[in-house]
Amino acid sequence: MNLDTFVGQKEIVFALKKALKNPFHAYIFEGEKGFGKKLLARVFSKHILCENKSSCGVCKSCRLFEASSHPDFHIIKRQEDKKEISVESIREIIKDLSRGPIFSDKKVFIIEEGEELSISAQNALLKTLEEPPTYALFIITCNNIERLLPTVLSRSIVLSFKRYSASEIAKILEQNGLEPKDYIVKLCKGNPKIALDFYNKEVQNKRDYIFDKLLCYDGASFDLIKEFESDFEKLKNDFEFLFKNIIYFLRDALFYKKTKSIELITNTDKLEKIIEFSNKHTISHIYKLLQDFMILEKYPDANVISDNVLDMIFLKLSGG
Template sequence: MNLDTFIGQKEIVFTLKKALKNPFHAYIFEGEKGLGKKLLARIFSKHILCENKSSCGVCKSCHLFDASSHPDFKIIKRQEDKKEISVESVREIIKDLSRGPIFSDRKVFVIEEGEELSTSAQNALLKTLEEPPPYAIFIITCNNIERLLPTVISRSVVLSFKRYSASEIARILSQNNLEPKDYIIKLCKGNPKITLDFYNKEVQNKRDYIFDKILQYDGAGFGLIKEFESEFEKFKNDFEFLFENIIYFLRDALLYKKTKSIELITNTDKLEKIIQFSNKHTITHIYRLLQDFMVLDRYPDANVVSENVLDMIFLKLSGG
């Protein structure tokens, strides 16, 4: 894949193409998770390091890059056993920079999830951003730019990634040899990662599990709640997935209850379950549940305070 075949983010791709001959020393690719920031960072890096500046796939630099052995390309990210990217990691970058390029005329460093840089790491990086060597290029991918120091941001070109159109999502699915499905394109909210995740059997199994549990709900099913609780561990790191699936299901049930039409339903692959739930409950009851879960969906730091959120969910499901 190269800049010409990358799908979406047209304005950003255009900017990067123009920058190939004379790139800036630091870029921040910012936006929500799943919009292709890491992929585009790699593609741009390959272009920069390519002997022909075209990601030709033929030159020695491209071969080294494709083999993940290019000496002038480094990816820096948080280690799994660490809470943040340490200042030591940044010092390693600075040490590496002092040696200059080995093969290409540039050295490219991609820092993934830059918001995970510690404050001291950001301050150490700042010194290099203020006076970078002429061959140094930094690309910082970031899901939450507000956690970066303003001084780091001000010394970088910020490129903000946007959600994709339905047609772009369909093209990405075709590119991955997947059949575009209308309900998935609606549910993914223009996010390629969410889209591709829907084709994962484990994700679909979780979705089926959630819908089956909702369908069993009778307004005061404490037994159901205890059963839900016993298997809730699988969602402790993904409350957003849980909440969004419940919200979309309840929204569909409410729309069907009010209109008796399936045209506005998003989960078109689950029509039978939605209709069954809708027929089982009143409009007022479904609406109250929908409102409750919409509040829970906005609960701050849900992944951190999972037990508190879990208690709230059980309370709502039991009619509390």
């Protein structure tokens, strides 16, 4: 892949193409997780390091890059056993920078999940951003730009990634050898990673499991609430996925209950289940349940699940 074949983010790609001959020393790629920030950072890096600035795939630099052995290209990320990207990691970058490039005219450093940089690491990086060597190029990918210091932001060019259009999502799926499905293009809400994840069998199984549980729900069964308790515990690392699927399902059921039309339904592959659910419950019941889950969606943290949050879920499900 190169800048010409990268799908989406046209304004950003255009800006990066213009910068190939004389790039700024620091870029921040910010936006929602799954928007292709890391991929575009690698694509741009390959262009920068290429002897022809074209990602030719033929020159020595491109061959080294494709073999993941380019000495002038480095990716920095949080270590699995650490909570942050440490100041020591940044000091290693600074040490490496003192030696200059080996094969290219630039040394490129991608810092992934830049919001995970500790404050001391950001301050250490800041010194280099203020007076960078002419051959230094930093690309920081970031899902939460608010966690970066204003001084780091002010010394970088910030490029904000936007949601993808339906046609762009379809093209990305085709590039990955997948047949674009209407309900997936709708459900992913312009996020390519979510769209690609839908083709994962495990994800599909989780979705079916959630929908089947909702179909069993009668609004009063204590035994079912206890089943939900164990299910939520098993899925606590997928709370965002869990709640979004429940909310979209309930919205579809509400639309169908009110209109008896399938035109507004998002989960078009699950029409039978949606119709069955809507036939079992009143409009007011579905609407209340939808409201409850939309409120609950804002509570859980993917990393910290409290008993209070789970108790609230069970209370809402039981009609309390």
